Amino acid sequence: MSFHTKILPVRLDSIVFHKDDVLPHITDKVSAESLRIAAHELTTTTNVVGFPTETVYGLGGSALNDEAVRSIYRAKNRPSDNPLIVHVSSIDQLKRKILPAGYEIPAAYHKLIEQFWPGPLTILLPVDEASPVSKLVTANQPTVAVRIPSHPIARALIALSDTPLAAPSANASTRPSPTMASHVYHDLQGKIPYILDGGPCTVGVESTVVDGLCKPPMLLRPGGVSMEEILLHGGPEWSHTVVAKKTASASEPVRTPGMKYRHYSPTAKVVLFIHCGDGIAAIAKYLTDNQISAHTTKIAVFKSSKFAGADQISGDIAMERELGRTGQEASRNLFRLLREADEHGIDLILVEGVEETDAGLAVMNRLSKAAMETVEGVEA
Incomplete structure (x- = not known):
């Protein structure tokens, strides 16, 4: 399917999440309409949209819908055994949409969540056969990677659609990750319907991914939260954190993006x-x-x-x-x-x-x- 890709402007300073609010307050009419269009696309079709986060621009589609996830892999030309991170707008949405009833987030994550959510930190949580998360997101692994982005546009889009979004970086596979809407347009023009333009990303590299389900816990991918910050704020459980190897073998299953295949490469x-x-x-x-x-x-x-x-x-x-x-x-x-x-x-x-x-x-x-x-x- 081919699209006439449109870039939709959104004013960052027009979006506010008050404490404990599920939905954002949006003061700019153009921004509100851009977000409405993108959210409508996500909830009424299996198409995907580009949107800014504090780390890099993401390519988002419903993490609960196989066809939407296939649209992500197709637009990026991404290998299907490379799992995706799920982005939610709040812990409330995480509990309502992804976690089994009564499931409590492991205590090992509590201090990190308190310090870094919303923000560029991704945690691994267990999933089972009954999980609503598409197995195409997890690449058939028994865990799902989840984070709450701090970028107001990302949170607003996810909240307004009330849809957890599987969202890898919005670039063609192997290319450098996009930190501006123009980068997304360059790589994915004609492959996606909309890109929300919120200006340049402030962090510039993807989120940090940690696994607190194992002992000792593991840093799977360094990113927007440093190892030093994890050691400082994570509590005693994280004092002996192990750093995963940079690259997995071609046949090795992985629990997080960025551990196999060529990445971040320009033509030069x-x-x-x-x-x-x-x-x-x-x-x-x-x-x-x-x-x-x-x-x-x-x-x-x-x-x-x-x-x-x-x-x-x-x-x-x-x-x-x-x-x-x-x-x-x-x-x-x-x-x-x-x-x-x-x-x-x-x-x-x-x-x-x-x-x-x-x-x-x-x-x-x-x-x-x-x-x-x-x-x-x-x-x-």
């Missing part, structure tokens, strides 16, 4: 440089060893804290950008810069890695998956 080749000082010697050696000339290859350099300027690294660098001096800055900029490089026809992106602390862990997780090569040096 990405090379990640770790502990390479100012980058001058390491990049010169890489270009020489691979017989790469800036005269025949369009090269971009993304700097974080130590790389020298492009004019010192190599002649005729086509594009130089600041990735960010902190993990938070890098997370906001990463996917946008990867897409910008493609827009400029860049062939090769040379990226300075960041420290794997706080938000930097999530950034390096994405960069390691986007990169086709990693150059590791020894800083003096």
Whole structure:
């Protein structure tokens, strides 16, 4: 099915959730109408819509409807054994729509939920054969990943439709995740009917996914909530949290997105440089060893804290950008810069890695998956 994709504007500051309110208060008529159109699409068809969250733009369809979930996989060209995260607007909706009657969220999650919901934290909860959640969402695993986004537009859409939304990032599979409505339109134009435009995302990388059902608990995917924050706020149960391996094997079932298959990749080749000082010697050696000339290859350099300027690294660098001096800055900029490089026809992106602390862990997780090569040096 082909669509004439429409971008619907929504004013972020026009949406307010008062404490304990199930539905939002929307003061702008245009925003209210945009949300009404998108919510109507979700509740009367099996189509999916693009919408902003605080992390990245999501591609949402009913998590309770097999055909809607198939629409997500089809629009993204996403492998069906890659599970989806379910987004709900409130704990009330989670209990009414997903959890079995009388089921209590495990105590291991209580402090994390109190601190980070709504927000960029996803938790794993058990599901059984009687669960209303589509098995296409869970990829037939015995758990479902759930979060409450803090972005007002995301929460409003989910609340107004009263529909838990399975919502991976709204990009073509393997591409860098979208942090602006224009990114979604670029990848999915003609494949979805609507995109809600709420401006750029503030976090810039996907949510953190944790599993508190096992002992010790596990960090399955680093993201918008750092490991340090989990250790600080999670309580004693989380003091020995284990970090899952970055990539699962092709035949291995996974409980969360981002653990298998190629991810976050622009058309350009990405090379990640770790502990390479100012980058001058390491990049010169890489270009020489691979017989790469800036005269025949369009090269971009993304700097974080130590790389020298492009004019010192190599002649005729086509594009130089600041990735960010902190993990938070890098997370906001990463996917946008990867897409910008493609827009400029860049062939090769040379990226300075960041420290794997706080938000930097999530950034390096994405960069390691986007990169086709990693150059590791020894800083003096």
